[in-house]
Amino acid sequence: MSNLKEMRSGIEEQYKAKLNRPRIVVGLGTCGIAAGGRKVMKAIQDEVANRKLDVDVDFSSCIGMCFAEPVVEIALPGTPSVIYGGVYPDNVNKLIEGHLINKTPVTEMAEIQIAGEAKPYDGIPVMEKSGYYAKQVRSVTSRLGRTNPESIGDYIATGGYAALEKALAMDRQDIINEVKKSGLRGRGGGGFPTGNKWQFVHDAVGDKKYIVCNADEGDPGAFMDRSVLEGDPHAVLEGMMIAGYTIGANEGVIYCRAEYPLAIKRLNLAIEEAEKMGLMGDNILGSGFNFTVRIKAGAGAFVCGEETALLNSIEGQRGMPRVRPPFPAHKGLWQKPTCLNNVETFANIPFIIRNGGEWYAAMGTEKSKGSKVFCITGKINHTGLCEVPMGITLREIVEDIAGGIKDGKKFKAVQSGGPSGGCLPTEKLDLPVDYESLTAAGAIMGSGGLVFMDETTCMVDVAKFFLNFTQLESCGKCTPCREGTKRMLETLIRITEGAGVPEDIPKLERLATNIKASALCALGQTAPNPVLTTLKYFREEYEAHIMDRKCPAGACAALLNYTILADKCVGCGVCVKACPVQAISGEKKTAHVINSSTCIKCGACVPKCKFEAIVKA
Amino acid sequence: MAVCKCTGEQVESPQDVQLNELLDHYRGYAGGLIPVLQGAQEIYGYLPAEVLETISQELKLPFSEVFGVVTFYAQFHLKPRGRNIIRVCLGTACHVLGGSKIFQALKDELGVENGGTTEDLRFTLESVACIGACGLAPCIMINDDTHGRLVTSALKNILEQYK
Numbered sequence: 001m002s003n004l005k006e007m008r009s010g011i012e013e014q015y016k017a018k019l020n021r022p023r024i025v026v027g028l029g030t031c032g033i034a035a036g037g038r039k040v041m042k043a044i045q046d047e048v049a050n051r052k053l054d055v056d057v058d059f060s061s062c063i064g065m066c067f068a069e070p071v072v073e074i075a076l077p078g079t080p081s082v083i084y085g086g087v088y089p090d091n092v093n094k095l096i097e098g099h100l101i102n103k104t105p106v107t108e109m110a111e112i113q114i115a116g117e118a119k120p121y122d123g124i125p126v127m128e129k130s131g132y133y134a135k136q137v138r139s140v141t142s143r144l145g146r147t148n149p150e151s152i153g154d155y156i157a158t159g160g161y162a163a164l165e166k167a168l169a170m171d172r173q174d175i176i177n178e179v180k181k182s183g184l185r186g187r188g189g190g191g192f193p194t195g196n197k198w199q200f201v202h203d204a205v206g207d208k209k210y211i212v213c214n215a216d217e218g219d220p221g222a223f224m225d226r227s228v229l230e231g232d233p234h235a236v237l238e239g240m241m242i243a244g245y246t247i248g249a250n251e252g253v254i255y256c257r258a259e260y261p262l263a264i265k266r267l268n269l270a271i272e273e274a275e276k277m278g279l280m281g282d283n284i285l286g287s288g289f290n291f292t293v294r295i296k297a298g299a300g301a302f303v304c305g306e307e308t309a310l311l312n313s314i315e316g317q318r319g320m321p322r323v324r325p326p327f328p329a330h331k332g333l334w335q336k337p338t339c340l341n342n343v344e345t346f347a348n349i350p351f352i353i354r355n356g357g358e359w360y361a362a363m364g365t366e367k368s369k370g371s372k373v374f375c376i377t378g379k380i381n382h383t384g385l386c387e388v389p390m391g392i393t394l395r396e397i398v399e400d401i402a403g404g405i406k407d408g409k410k411f412k413a414v415q416s417g418g419p420s421g422g423c424l425p426t427e428k429l430d431l432p433v434d435y436e437s438l439t440a441a442g443a444i445m446g447s448g449g450l451v452f453m454d455e456t457t458c459m460v461d462v463a464k465f466f467l468n469f470t471q472l473e474s475c476g477k478c479t480p481c482r483e484g485t486k487r488m489l490e491t492l493i494r495i496t497e498g499a500g501v502p503e504d505i506p507k508l509e510r511l512a513t514n515i516k517a518s519a520l521c522a523l524g525q526t527a528p529n530p531v532l533t534t535l536k537y538f539r540e541e542y543e544a545h546i547m548d549r550k551c552p553a554g555a556c557a558a559l560l561n562y563t564i565l566a567d568k569c570v571g572c573g574v575c576v577k578a579c580p581v582q583a584i585s586g587e588k589k590t591a592h593v594i595n596s597s598t599c600i601k602c603g604a605c606v607p608k609c610k611f612e613a614i615v616k617a
Numbered sequence: 618m619a620v621c622k623c624t625g626e627q628v629e630s631p632q633d634v635q636l637n638e639l640l641d642h643y644r645g646y647a648g649g650l651i652p653v654l655q656g657a658q659e660i661y662g663y664l665p666a667e668v669l670e671t672i673s674q675e676l677k678l679p680f681s682e683v684f685g686v687v688t689f690y691a692q693f694h695l696k697p698r699g700r701n702i703i704r705v706c707l708g709t710a711c712h713v714l715g716g717s718k719i720f721q722a723l724k725d726e727l728g729v730e731n732g733g734t735t736e737d738l739r740f741t742l743e744s745v746a747c748i749g750a751c752g753l754a755p756c757i758m759i760n761d762d763t764h765g766r767l768v769t770s771a772l773k774n775i776l777e778q779y780k
Contacts, residue, residue, distance in 0.1 A: 221710050316650035318686055475689075
């Protein structure tokens, strides 16, 4: 089939017909499934069958509201569709009874409504004005949670593959110029201008070129690529095909983490469907352009997210980084010119080609254009996925979108950029989120994970956590990273166990600077960042651990002491039973004591005491 | 190869047949080693030494290279594994929300350490850096199922679902 326009009208009709029927849509991304989405779907299907209701039950992917999972949308034609959160098999009945049968939305379970042209219901926030979405834009994430990711029809009906069709009629240099104009920069963390990268690969001489999509999302706290792959797999494929046409490649590889089975499944399905419709394979849309995509499942090595290590891994070797230059644009996969971008970058391309580079560049700041997807997690009220224009402040993200810190606690720090990034304190909350500002503050944009921490998080412990991670994931090829991160970790362990000495701080700083300057790849060069930023902004915590042998946040077990307040203890003996190591003793009805040498500081006694007599200090 | 109990002859086990099919598919395919290892592990549950030797011979790669790749990636295992693999996420979000308590509770419940397999081969317990379900932290993955927003008291019921 060579004419997408002919196909499109039929597909659009079908899609419209689908939207014009009563629908219940269950969010089935990995997070929705983890929260019990499949059981909810089954319960809805059973209920609909039992009551013989005329309603379609469909599924979608993650709309981004992880905090509300499992999420179910109910849409009746001509009325706003309502998105419900916290739906479980035991309250499905209530939703169906209320919204479908009595046509009255169940306000107390509703998170938001998407009104469109219909008159909004009272008492339910409209999506665009709701706390979570008011400051967001939805471009790359526009289909997430809104369309069925396993249906190519849904994709095409919502403008999918129109960019490919447009690109195939364009001059290759014009496409590159459009991408340059958009100001799009690599969304995997590096922030290299995508248009320039495409230009290099386009200009590189080679009989064969490759497109590689980096879907080895490994930063702890980052899941935007997974969400995009699960929610809009065709957008990634379309972006890769446009890149392939532009730079002259007809083979693409997606290197996807094996820990993302659902993403791999949906990608495979998308490839199959696209091939069936002549949108992938030979002579795409009659243009004479051929392109195929295959998926390579990762084998569990964080360093493979580094582009040259990733290429080695595709070639079947140990995933160790190569010395750059030569850069992959000149010598990449099998030593051929290779255009390597990450998932979010490719997924942005169809939108840029369809709407033009200027449209994209209108969002964001001077040097960081467009929008960025962030994963907001940790001790906040609204965990999930959000897409925001570049330049938004961290304060807007935590206070408006994330709904503030959980349990009314105080914000302490935000960790941006995973193990390569850093922790920023309250003073930096008004920092605009863009590549330059974050780097200047010592953190990095990274792939887009933001982990929020409250006053009970110990920053030395966080630094130790990241060093432990990078040290384990170091591939061992270069000495600064292999040995240096290990020495740094040892020092941090010593400090958190109360055996630190004052010289440890300058030693950590010296090691950090040397590793940054001499490691072979980005993993090593950025590994010291968590230590450097915590030393910069939370130095007093290190000093408290070393000088006073105290953990101010009360998180480092070795530095804690549990004591029983004699004036509050009534001697009931409940804590004695709770203690797993018999460290608590005392006569009945007299104040008890904890033997600090036997105490393992597990804290099991604290919640058991009804008189709040046990305190940690 | 398996040994026939009646005649004592070396015979091809059904798993060997599957391995041969896999090797046929990837012979002469550049970069095929990792997919072959992943497939072989799928077939045998782990990577026995003689399987690695067969792969090395059939793909015409030095045994040292095959072994080097196997030991580099966390996914490959040289020892038998449990029928159900529990991966406890210790990523940043899970870390700050008490992932290590979940890990400790599982270690206690199963009586194994990180990477250990229960004697009845029912469970293998291991930690992972992040499974990307941070919005539901703390979470674990059992086989391909993700379980989120965990509390230690819920673990027993979850384990019951896996025999």
